[in-house]
Amino acid sequence: MSELTISTTQNVTINFKAASVGERMSASLLDLLIKIAYIIVVVYVFFYLLRITDILDKIDMWSRMAIIVLFFFPVMVYSVTLESIFEGQTIGKKIVKIKVVKIDGYQASFGDYLIRWLFRIIENNMLGGMIGLISMSISNKTQRMGDMAAGTAIITLKNNVSISSTILEEIGETYLPVYPLVIKLSDNDMRIIKETFQIAEKNGDIETIQKLSKKIQTVTGIKMQTSNQMDFIKTILKDYNFYTQNM
Template identity: 65%
Template sequence: MSELSINTTQNVNINFTAASVGERILASFLDLLIKAAYGIVVFYIFFYWIGLSDKMAEMDYWSAVAITIIIYFPVLIYSITLESIFEGQTFGKKIVKIKVVKIDGYQAGFGDYLIRWIFRVIEKNSIFILIGIIAMAVNKKVQRIGDMAAGTAVITLKNSITINHTILEELGSEYVPTYPAVIKLSDNDIRIIKDTFDVARTNGDFETISKLCRKIEAVTGIKSQSKIESDFIRIIIKDYNFYTRNM
């Protein structure tokens, strides 16, 4: 598998393992099976059980097309909807344990998933499918065309050292959290915060620590109760561990 080095906006390198072409194809195949199962169930309910096909035969062409599109619309928006809900994963990706991330180290957003979805529709053309597979095979980040356009990559979560391993903090049984709103952050956010903080503290880069504090406050809506910015970041990391372990 290819090593994927993500450089954050704070100039911190985070190393992941890029998902292989085989893993991505397997995840896509599993998603295809799920969509096919939906199509079969819907066809049975609407066209066999309810008898919608007979009613559609009496309609004009465009009305029949519109009804068909509405019925099968969930299949069309399957990937963009699930990736937005599950932060870069569809059911197929969850099973294979791979995930979409931004190559700048931040969590991908709806706009990124939208770009990938648009290109996925294009890449379903027989010619572009081959181009997409070739692009993943020769690209060191294993990116398809949609990933390149969106600035994303797909990583495997089956690393010997996972995201969760890097953010764990020892908490005593008497630990009392300070900031409940910390759960607005994701594992990926906390990893970036922790890695950035560790590097900045080692280098004595107080400007980066200050910027990191402001960024945390802006994203979460939390107002620091600590006079020392380093203490605020330490509490954020510990609180996140506390709440995610007890969810």
């Protein structure tokens, strides 16, 4: 399983495990089974129980095609729709525990998922899907052509996750927040802040901690009420958890 390095906006590299070809194919197979199940239900209900074929026989060819496309449209847009809703995951990806991410550290957007979907049409319909398989096999990030075009990759979520690797912080019931303006930050901001801080603290990188502290103050307008920048960042993490858990 290859290592995937993502550079955040704070110029800090974070290592993830790229999903293997087997994991990606397993997720695709599960999604395919879901699509097949949907098609079977649609065919049975509309074409067998409701006998819609009797209606189709009475209309022109273009109207008939339009109705058929309408019935099977959810299958066509399955991946781009679910990835947009579930932030990089389809049902198959959720089961296999893999996820689409941007390789620049940002959350992938609808446009990124759309690019991946458009390329999937090409990759899956040329040479029996061999193009996508070859692309993933030779890519050091297990990317297919759609991932390369969209600047995305798929990571595995199967690593053991502890509270230290999330944006969560342990705070007691009596905790009193210090910086209300911390709510200007997003979950993604806090994830990057925490990951950056943990790496800098582990390496004794005081310069990065100072830059991170200044960046937080600039973005939020917060005035640091302590001379210890490490304590300031720890308080920011706790305050964010306090406000988001009590909203």
